[in-house]
Amino acid sequence: SEFGEDIVQFLLNTSLTNLTVEQQLQLKLKRPTPRLRFDQGDRYQKRHQHFDWYTKYGWLAGSITTNRLYCFTCLMFNGNGTDEWTNTGVSHLAKHFEKKAARHQSSRMHLRSQEALQMLGKSTTEKSTVESCRLAAAIHNREAETRRSTLRQIVHELCRLGKQGLAIETCTDSNMADGQDFSYLFWDEEGEPLRLDRIPIEQRRQLVQAIAAAMLGKMKEELAKAPFVSLQIDEAYETGSSRQVSVILRYCIGAKIIERFAGLYDLPEWGDLQLSVGSVVLKMIEEWELEGRLIGQSYDGSSMTPAGDCTIQAVVTDAGHHAPLVHSYMHRLDLILLFGTTTIREVRTLIGNLKILRNFFEAPKRRMRLINDGGILPPLDATQWLSTVHEYFSSISNILDAIVSNEHLWDPETLTLAIVLRQRLDDYEFVYLLCFFHAIFVNFIYPLVDFLDGNFSVYGSSTMEKIGKTIKDMRDLKKDVLVQSRVAMSLKLNPRLNFDEDMICHLKQLSEDIILDMTRQLKTRFKDHHNLTSLELLCELAFPNYAVEFPKLTFRRLVTYYQLFDQERLENELYNIYEDEQKRLPPVDLLDYLVRNDLEDVYSEVTKLLRLSLSLPAVRPQQKNIFSDECLLTRIKKAVASPNTSEYLAVLHVERDFLDLLSNDKSFKERVIDLFAVMGDRTELIY
Template identity: 25%
Template sequence: MRVYVLAQTTCLRHLSVANPREHEHSTKKMASVKCNTVVSLREVPFSRRTNAEKEAIKQLGPPRPDLNIKQVSTKGEKAYTRSFKNNWYDRKTWLAGCDVANALFCYPCLLFHPENNTADGTAWTIKGVTDMQHLSDKVKKHEKAKKHMDSCLKFSALGRVNIATQLDEGYRLAVLRHNDEVSKNRHILNRLIQCVKFCGIFELALRGRDETEGSANPGIFRGLVDFVAQLDEVFDEHLKTASVFKGTSKTIQNELLGCMLGVVKERIVEEVKAAKFVAIQADETTDVSTQTQLVLVLRYIDGKYAVHERFFEFLPLTESTATSIANVILERLNSLFSDDEREKLIAQAYDGASVMRGEKAGVQQKVREHFKNAHYVHCYAHQLNLIMQQATSNISKVKVFFSELSGISSFFSRSPKRTSILDQVVARRLPRASATRWNFNSRIVNTVSENRADLIECFETIKTSFDQPTVREASGFIRMLQDEDFVFFLSVFHNIMPHVDILYQQLQQKDIDAVLIQRALQRFTSSVQAIRGSPSLQQVQGEPAAKRSRTALGEEEKQRMAKEICDTILAHCKERFSFTDHLVSATLLQGDLFGRYCHSFPTEALHATVKAYPMLDQAKLHTELSRGGAKRLLALLMSYNLQDTFSETVALLNIIITTPMTTSEAERCFSTLKRIKTFLRNSMGQERLNALAMLSMERKLVLSMPDFNERVIDCFAALKERRSKFQYK
């Protein structure tokens, strides 16, 4: 019987209690199921199956479905169509087919060498062979390979009674005892993995101050282990009687975390290898131990057309120079991409610092020397901050306005007594202003604008019950809130900031691309232009004053100032958000312009796109886009499965969607870093940090892998020779 513990919504549901002897019964039941397909062997590798399952798979033989592999080739002026014939199955007994991948595989190699990293092995075990023109040559070459011959020998010997079994019945009993012990050990290790995974996913510290027996503060990991032991008799007995492998030490924790990191990174690398195009995001920060950390994030589209931004690694830096950063990035990229795959890297996104964006000696230029298609993208969220900084710092009166505005929140933050009165009168806290995060400034503008009368009342209350310096400050804020110029600027930015907020939120989304950003920018600029021409801004009046200030703005000056603010924002938007160089490709996929392409095609944008991405066929792309109609094109591509017909358009779509427009995911990684590596956990090793960060940030990927624990156990068993047994015979 299997008991499930539901102690958090997501976490402890994995900590199930099972009798290890059920493993033998379940494997015998699975042996009767047809599990010799390529898909089944990829989900559960042959090496992780029991002897009964292996013999059943051998009896079933290689799967041989009817495949629809066709290949068109030309010789001279004649076209030939080559297709796969089923008589190939009779000619080669080791040949297997997969109707899902519509490709041919080597059955013995798929069983015994599924991760053959040679070029020939990859074709016959991972990707599958679909080249009918050179099939005979590929078959002959593969049959000569050493690993193929070794796989065929192992496949032939599988299930036959060896001499040791014939001569000694005790050998068979020893194998049974060994497998029983392995089942128990894997069950114990599975429980420990679940406890470590729980702590990693929820960013909890594994170790406590004192992990000795009977300690009052053994740590969360030991607490989870003791909790699971109360529900699992086998696990409880192991903790009480184990003398060889108990599994609760710091060393075992680090080894398990290292194996988890390796398994998840292996899965990410598989997805990157399968993706058509890949982009990177990188940014640097300093952690609590003053170590400079560079985060590397990979962006790509999977086979289901879902956009992923995967955390890959925190990389320690000895110095923050362009050469040092570029060398660290290139080292990782060279391990990810072979020489034939370098064109897949199509973009690199950074925050715009001079050391990163330098055109001659910056990081982006050093990376492009090795990856020519890796075009640089300046984070658009940072550019929006720069636009708002320019709009507020170049105009002196606006600069004074935001300085005075930030003083209100600082006034209340310095005293709990003042904050108490603020809570009583206004019933709302004032957010702090920020020089870089303009969505923070938006919050304080909106708060002050919506609660200006209550704030005046609050300052009047403070004047009656505080000391003289505080009374002077409160009186100054009252005059400021009643000032016509202050109220005017407050009204102007109260109208502008909501549109900045909307654009900023859109720039933070993972699935944002150049086309969507272009549409969002058009809406933003249209909104600012509408505000610029609005007559209501100049009619805003402050509280009536006994005497008008000589420096107060007149109506014409207010009108000029409002237009200057809007013009500054619009001018910088046009300059910083211009789609030039490789980003001009986004203009080719604007749905509202498709109807014009039949009569007036943007040839300059097409030339720039093909120059930036030479893997595209210019003539074919021109023909596909000239058909016109966004709905019609979308219907052709998605509903009628015309990806091959419109291959260049699909490739361009993949490039545009893969290109990251912001580095928001990299900054989210820094937030996780600060939660994991805290003041009390500042001596954490780099590999342990990366493992805990991976479990936290890629928790969905970890929980979606059905064989995650089994793969971690296999990796753990292969690390070194262990006295405990974890592999079946």
């Protein structure tokens, strides 16, 4: 041994500090425990060493050179000291040996030595462990970076191709085998195909889900910068497979109006719709941190805004949120009023028959054959299908007659549907309601829609006058004249109809019920609009008049309803805006002017007012390329109508432009990969 045959003698002659760490660690494990022979006795008894003392006292060591016992621990860390346990050693076996040993192992010197022995090598081991971990981490990170680099390319292509809805559908199609070749979709930086087909289908779904989750996270980061937000809730379950609502957020950041699809929210299959949707709104306020920033709410039908106290708005208001009900420019007023009257049985039947008609002409093979046969088919515009059927009634009737007359040329399904639909066209109630709603829409609703038209003038006081006049004119209709004119129009569409007195009486009552319901809807839908007329302070057409005479009453209504302005400063800022011809701009352009010229702080209150007004959904965003000339709500309806569209796929379908923008964001890709790693506990992707 490098320490010699007698380790005790080695320690007596060598300082521990002269040894390397490795030698010290070796020595720590070499406590010598030889059997010493030094029997000693007196006239009464003989005494000798008990070998089990080495076990009982873990610090005890023996020297074969001196034939004495020592404290191995103290000898290592205190050297050749004055204590007999570290200097001369115990050379006699007194009858009180164990008491002497017990006193020593409780001494301060021994305790310090014991601690030093225990700590010997600890720091060195830690350093070694840290170094080993560092090397292992470096190797792991290199491997993780290789995997993440491949995933970055896949995420980039998914985002880019997701704008067209291509890769998203392909990668999550459960009907496609895991081994199917997807490599044509993706290429790495060297032009080599990325074998996405090697990723199991469930992992592909999780990857797309991670993209959607990361995109929603980016939306929340963006939304956090907005001072005001409005919510738009739309029923989506009519075209989908479950009872859901879609949520659109509208806000203003800088000089840009932004509208984002926040996702689909499930509703209970049963229960009060008002309370259910109200709960969704309150959940949205909490999830998206809208407390104190929600300034408007909009809903797409009277089923969500009925008369009475139990409304969604009441649920939100009772929770302490100041958010008036606003009619959104996205909402088709004619459809809202039509579907809002479905509490009436005859209207429900009408809508059901219209859906059957549309589905009949929508089937691709059937539609193509009818076109080839020379039929004049109605266009498939779902938003105006009632008026379309009214306009193409004669053509539809001729097509159905031709199918029924040539039954041997058609498949059983088409023939059966044609017979059923032919009967519908001969139903007096169906034809009358077509003519009735068409007349109401053309004479009252479409002119009101044109007047509103999504312009900023919608906030003018004349809007309330127009709405009030429309409601009054509809209620003042002479029902007898209206019914007779619609009966005449029904006979013109279908001369085979026959109306007796009982039918006429029924139609009069039905018409009166529908008009009463529609006017109630209009009144409810615009009941908060009078509180928004103060926003006509920003109508640029009135600026010259405001410069001459400041609109004090309108200003007073504004600061009373919205108690968030510095009144004196806002008034002075508006004075300056009105008097400066260069600033007589539409609200969107005025806000852009202030932002571009760094005048936000100079006109801080006007800027606040502009952003508040532009965050409300009543005004159509006058910006180029917003939603690629397609209404956001239209995209949502298409996404929900797609079979097996999950919530996260719907977000990707609708927000395709935002997804395309994020495809070049490095932090977004990293976030996607991090989420993907967490979903499957994939530690190989985590640094």
